[in-house]
Amino acid sequence: MTLHDLFPKMFHRRLVLLLAVGLGVGFTLAAQLTHLTVLKADTYRANAESRLSDRDFLPTYRGSILDRNGTPLALDEECYDIAVSYVVISGSWALKEAGYAARDAAGPRWGELGPEERVERISEHLPEYEAQVDQMWREIRTSGGLTEQELTQRLDDITTFVERTTDAVQTRWREEYYRKHGYPRPGETDTFDPHEVREQKDSYVILPRVSEDVAFYFKRRAEELPGLSVQDSWRRVYPWSTATVAIDLSSLPRELRGEGEQIIRIEGAADHMIGDVRERLYQEDLESRPFFKSDGSIDLKGYRIGDSIGRRGLERVFEDHLRGSRGMINARLDTGEEARTPRAPGEVLYLTIDIRLQARVQALLSPQLGLARVQQWQAGWTREGEPNKPKLPLGTPLFGSAVVLDIDTGEILAMVSTPTIAEGSRMSDAMRSTVAPFVNRPIETPYPPGSIIKPLVLAGATAEGVHDVQEGIVCTGHFFEDRGSARCWIYRDAYNFATHSPESTPVDAESAIAKSCNIYFYTLADKLGMARLVKWYRRFGLGRIPDVGLIQTTTNEDGDLIHFGETAGDLPTEAHIARLRRDGRLRFATVIAGIGQGPITWSPLQAANAYATLARGGIFRRPELTQNDSRGDVSESRTDLKLKPHVVSRILEGLRRSVEEPSGTGHHITYGGAGGDTEPIINAEGVTVWAKTGTAQAPAYAIDDDGDDEADRAITGLDHAWFVGLVGDGEAGQARPRFAIAVVLEYGGSGGRTAGPIANQIIRALKAEGYL
Amino acid sequence: MSSGVAATATQDAGVTRRALRARAITPQHVVLLNPAWICVAGALLLSILGVIMIGTTEPGLAKRQLVFMLIGLLAGGMVALPHYERSRRFAYPLLLLVTMLLVFLLIPGVPEFLVRPRNGARRWINLGSSSLQLQPSELAKIAFVIALAAYLRYRENYRRLLGLLVPFVLTFIPMGLILVEPDLGTAMLFLPTLFAMLVAAGARLKHLVLIAALGLGSAPLMYPLLQNHQKDRIQAVFSQWTGDVSRADDIAFQGDRALTLIGAGGLAGVGREHARDLIVHNALPEEHNDMIFAVICNRWGLLGGLMTLGLYLMFCIGGILTAGLCREPFGRLIAVGIVALLFAQMTINIGMTVGLTPITGMTLPFVSYGGSSLVANWLMAGLLLNIALRRPRMMTRDAFEFTEPEER
Secondary structure (H helix, E strand, O other), rough: HHHHOOOOOOOHHHHHHHHHHHHHHHHHHHHHHHHHHOOOOOOHHHHHHHHEEEEEEEEOOOOEEEEEOOOOEEEEEEEEEEEEEEEOOOOHHHHHHHHHHHHHHHHHHHHHOOOHHHHHHHHHHHHHHHHHHHHHHHHHHHHHHHOOOOOOOOHHHHHHHHHHHHHHHHHHHHHHHHHHHOOOOOOOOOOOOOOOHHHHHHHEEEEEEEHHHHHHHHHHHHHOOEEEEEEEEEEEOHHEEEEEEEHHHHHHOOOOOOEEEEEEEEOOHHHHHOOOOEEOOOOOHHHOOOOOOOOOOOOOOOOOOOOEEOOOHHHHHHHHOOOOOOOEEEEEEEEEEEEEEEOOOOOOEEEOOOOHHHHHHHHHHHHOOOOOOHHHHOOOOOOOEOOOOOOOOOOOOEEEEEEEEEEOOOOOEEEEEEOOHHHHHHOOHHHHHHHHHOOOHHHHHOOOHHHHHHHHHHHHHHHHHOOOOOOOOOOOOOOOOOOOEOOOOOOHHHHHOOOOOOOOOOHHHHHHHHOOOHHHHHHHHHHHHOOOHHHHHHHHHOOOHHHHOEEEEEEEOOOOEEEEEEOOOOOHHHHHHHHHHHHOOOOHHHHHHHHOOOOOOHHHHHHHHHHHHHHHHOEEOEEEEOOOOOOOOOOOOOOOOOHHHHHHHHHHHHHHHHHHOOOOOEEEEEEOOOOOOOEEOOOOOOOOOOOEEEEEEEOOOEEEEOOOOOOOOOOOOEEEEEEEEEEEEEOOOOOOOEEEEEEOOOOOOHHHHHHHHHHHHHHHHHHHHOOO | OOOHHHEEEEEEHOHHHHHHOOOOOHHHEEEOOOOHHHHHHHHHHHHHHHHHHHHHHHHHHHHHHHHHHHEEEHHHHHHHHHHHHHOOOOOHHHHHHHHHHHHHHHHHOOOOOOOOOOOOOOEEEEEEEEOOOOHHHHHHHHHHHHHHHHHHHOOOOHOHHOOOHHHHHHHHHHHHHOOOOOOOOHHHHHHHHHHHHHHHHHHHHHOOOOOHHHHHHHHHHHHHOOOOHHHHHHHHHHHHHHHOOOOOOOOOOHHHHOOOOOOOOOOOOOOOOHHHHHHHHHOOOOOOOOHHHHHHHHHHHHHHHHHHHHHHHHHHHHHHHHHOOOOHHHHHHHHHHHHHHHHHHHHHHHHHOOOOOOOOOOOOOOOOHHHHHHHHHHHHHHHHHHHEOOOOOOOOOOOOOOOOHHHH
16 A cells, blocks of 8 residues: 555645654654763763862962971962953953954944954944053052053063963974974965964963052952952062171181171072972973873862972972872852862971071182182292192182081081072073083082092001001102102102101001091002902992982983982992903002092082091991981981991091191191291181091083083193081090081182181081081 | 734625624534644643743743743634634735834834844844833744745646745745844744645645755855854854864853753753752753753653653644645645744754754744743644634635656
8 A cells, every 4th residue: 555545635645744754853853862861861960960069279388498497498478469361461352352342332233344344343442441451550550669661571571471482382383283284385375273372361470479458459459450360379488599698707818817797698598409499380290190180080289280399409309298289179059068178288398407507608608708719828839939820810719519417417407509509590601501500519519539538448448457557658659660650649849759758657547647648548549459449438428329308300302210419429330440450450540549539439418428427436327408208217227337446536536637737738728938827727716627638630620611501621630629527516635526527619729728718617607506 | 913813804894704704603614623632732731841841940930931821822712713714815914014024123223112132133123111022023934824825825836946936935035034133043944834835735846855955055155154153053063063072161052051951861850959950050041941942851851852842743743634634725734834833943942952953042832931932832823723623615626636746
């Protein structure tokens, strides 16, 4: 039976056709409806339900960094910022609003207007909105006490920043786009259509850190001022970023000596250690711990755009410790219920540093004072009284570092690196490339030790039984038959080829240290052999990263993980020793390694800690920089090197004589030629000092004259000036070493005459701060 | 309107008038048991559904809608009483009047107290207060159906391609005027209605298919002529089809929220209280109006949605049966026109709500909140009832019977 038979009338058949079409449409609708309500119900229900709850996050702040006395070194300070949206700053807001107004006024006829007419209509409305913006700038100027020029400058800075960033980001996007879709051929239209960069939508702080009054004024006005917002904020503040220190001039070497005090203004105290935070997060930061996780949950301690993150130093290493976690309010909009997760501010980080001592030491190392500059007394005079020509011009600033360690606890009281990051940021490119200010010298720079390593050689040789401490060694001036190499420092023309054994009297242990006799230690090193020498150096901490909490990691261009922030220094490796043996140079290398030359380097912190180990009678321990340390019990890091007590006391006696006896290398400075005035290097009263000077052959001083990051010339034959010592209160005999001090001045020449006076002043600083 | 027709009719003297009046409500000329009651029942249930659903978020408006519904019932009843054939005389004058009203809306200088644009659209004539406004396009739909039925009823020329010209011109005049108001949704109802009526009237299907194909084929060419917000809505529905959620908070907002709430309703819905919370906090726009179908599906789920579609099916079947049983061409075409009009409106509204078509301003007949639209819908239901109530006159030839080989 056909349709025709069933519906003989055409009209009815047509109705059936219409009904069929209608049913088809109806089924389509029903099918889509079923699709939505059955297959996709879960997704849609979750979406719909999610809009019933409202989340609000509470801001949090970062933990403070405090010194050993609770003085804040870094803290978050609560403040208000007055910010304005970039769309207003750039003028696009006024244009957009004028556009809306023109469109509203024109109504449906807008569509019929040509482009010129539209522009004309918009410009009619523009002054109204520009006036609003101008009114806002006026109010901001009045409240912030800015001149028109200052405000313009700020806005220009922001505009420049945003334009530059936008350009950079969009260029990157363009590259990516072309790489994916192919570069446009000549004549082809460019299909790349960049969307807005986040920086173009952000608000920018115009008046930072305003008072509450100003903040409330703008909060009231915010609705009428386009794009203006008052932001609660915290700002990382470094109270010791500038400080002044008064230095008593009366105890300085005579060329600097004077009445009263000199006020030294220092910048960036401890900034290498403390580090700083970055206000801008990179994509990697966001991905390292996202606030909104991919599974939809929230990590309140995660990162969001606008957060800050530790960039350098402890701020970076202790990021997780210092970083706070946000609070959250979860409100059910339908029931009004509220669930709160309180915010958890970051934890406090306590350092072992005494910032006042640190500031004093930094002032002493500041070229402003003059100790850290090339001076005639450092270069000395000929016997005839002619001034020696210094290898660097007189007055050249010297940079370096100093470490003060508490011997009993292993705590670092001060660790100064000059120039500081703050000073380095203001340097010319040439200067910056030459002196590398961002390196934290006392822990990051490996220096050749020179003579300061000698006490360690004695400790090792006696402990290994290759040398009897009672036994003296005759200083012949030169160790090998060949008089040119491996000489004693005194065996040269300037000293008439003298030796430490004028009548072939053997040099004893104390004198060997006090006078820094090379022959004595060549002999010991020769007896020990390279392997045992290196073993003992290692026991005193050479070749090992101290691990005080400044180790940072980064990835290089090849994607390898690189550690930086602390150096282990260098020691000859087994392969190195084998190669020396093969080349027949092992004996010579071993001998000079006994006076700290060859492939041996360490940092001032390692040097201070090695001397502290001697002072503790051979107990090695890890130095400490932070107090809340989760790296394990300190006692675990203690090792007894099993030194003989009588050897240790003879080493200390030698160190004491070095500064207390006229023949000691650390005893005095002579002004003028033979028979000229002398002045003791150490002049602090009521203390005993055990110290060793070191004048260590330095690598060539590479100087970049034009700031292109390439060395343009190099000065060779320079020495690093070392002065490492121990200090305790009381006269000799009653005193016990309490603090270890290491000072190094790069390319400073004589350890005693350049680094010595600074060490002397550090001892005085310890007294001034009540440690002695 | 029915009173207007009656008033004009009384001015007409003569035998015809008396004869017509005599046929008006005499019981022997009335078929009480007729399929239009199915339509009335469907419309009544849909209206009640509307009142209930409007009450989900707007109980105050639900009460007003109930009042509109009673007015609508009354108006529909009044339309059902005088013989529908009377309206044939006034078919063209009525279309002219409505056309003039539509033109009036668009005259630039008309003061704002008479024509106040809303959202840039000039659709309403103020009749004294904000709640009493005439939307001429609602009248235009009915006038168009009657006029087209009057034109087609005894003709055959539309079986030639050129003969289709007049019906299309008749359609394009009100449709074009409504399009420039702008009211794309209402304008879009005219073409399906025209096609349905032409199909019913026996126009050659190959002509209609050809015209439809040409029209659909050239539709993309019309795209540049669209206004920006209309382009946005087309892009929005594309983004929904492709599952692109990036536009869900701007141009696709309305559609996205409608889909979300429909989906969230699941099989049986979430109930009144929760539906209200979800609708309010998902910020569904026009929830008591254009988007009411999303409310139905959220509150009563798939079952509620299918029930609604079922009620429309019921209405349409009632209307088609009415047309089928009617022996007289004018009545047949009016019945088909009304069913097509309401069905097209339902399809466009539900289609956009479930994300199949772009969003246009369009109410769901009988269900959406709004006095003019509800009363207009009930007038159409009344007209259907009117047609079904009449017993056929003795002398009517079978209309729209052509031999069409292609139908075999």
